[in-house]
Amino acid sequence: MTRNKATLIGLVAIGLWSTVIGLIRVVSEHLGPTGGGAMIYTVASVFLMLSVGIPKIKEFPRPYLxxxxxxxxxxxxxLVLAIGDARxxxxxxxxxMLNYLWPTLTMLLSIVVNKQRSNLLIVPGVALSLLGVCWVLGGDNGLELAQMATNIRGNPAPYVLAFVGAVIWSTYxxxxxxxxxxxxxxxLFFLLTAVVLWCKFAMEGGGSMTFTTGVCAQLALTACALGIGHACWNIGILKGNVTLLAGASYFTPILSAAMASALLGSKLSNPFWVGAAMVCAGSLLSWTAIREGRPG
Structure with missing residues (x-):
């Protein structure tokens, strides 16, 4: 597979992922954060085994495994618990939006870990992404630190999980x-995630999950978007242009928010869209900083 083809496949993942936030929330509302997550990753694992195949673990390098x-x-x-535990x-x-800091964080890590060259645009890029997140978390009034603190204090776990997730995914x-x-x-990674979620579900004492035709359809759509999206993304980052893929992700926050707003029936204010646009612009600036910082 050529590098360009792998990069294109990675871009398909970005489109699929734009639907995931809203779909995970819909399933979680019916099956619970942990139970819903366990079902999503179980069904997604089945899709992956049928499409990608069962991996030969012995062939994996130990650090990767x-x-x-x-x-x-x-x-x-x-990710799944942050979305599911939201009020x-x-x-x-x-x-x-906190989760979508990962493209900018990926750029930073590529400089530190992979010794990727960059220019000074990386500074306003990172600052703009962080400002955009603060703008979103401030609520309908935009950048209002007191309101942002109140929102986070009222239910801190989802915010912490989303930020930690962004750091972990950029590292990955x-x-x-x-x-x-x-x-x-x-x-294999999806199967592992499903097992961990089922263990958490059992440790919490289980719980009732009501399955209807609509819920099953939503579950299948979510698992398909998540599973195929990750399969495409893994191909992209393994064999494609990682910097280009991370940069192309800059528009995902707006697309994802629009899809989630439609799926969940949640009207978003103008300050929210301003903040989301800042996150996108910050990611794009960071990407530009690395591209223009290359030698030659």
Missing amino acids: YLGSGLFAAYELC NGRQAIEVS CTVTSRISGGKNGVT
Whole structure:
């Protein structure tokens, strides 16, 4: 597979992921944060086994098997629980903006870990992304630190999980291409995530899950978007242009928020869209800083 083709496949993942936030929240409202997450990753694992195949674990480099799987599962847990534990659809969308700091963080890590060259645009890029998140978390009044603090104090867990998830995912994207040996462990990683979520579900005492035709359809759509999206993304970051893929992700926050708003029936204020645009612009500036910082 050529590098350009792998990069294109990675771009498909970005489109699929734009639907995931809203879909995960819809499923979680019916099946619970942990139970819903466990079902999503179980069904997604089945899709991946049928489409990508069952991985041959013995062929995986040990660093990729242990570190890669650990980072992947940790991120997925943070994501699904952050969205599921949000008070309502609006907060779930706000929390997702924290998660979308990962493209900017990936740029920073590529400079530190992969010795990627950059120019001074990286500074306003990072600052703009962080300012955009603060703008979103300030609520309908935009950048209002007191309101932002109140929102976070009222239900801190989703915000913490989303931010930690962004750090973990940017780390995964940065180190995977260095330690994978060209192998794709996404099926194994999804299975691991499902097992961990089922263990958490059992430790919490289980709980009732009501399945209807509509819920099953939503579950299948969510698992398909998540599973196929990750399969495409793994191909992209293993064999494609990681910097280009991270940069192309700059528009995902706006697209994802629009999709989630429609799915959840949550009206978003103008300050929210301003903040989301800042996150996108900050990611794009960071990407530009790295591209223009290359020699030659």
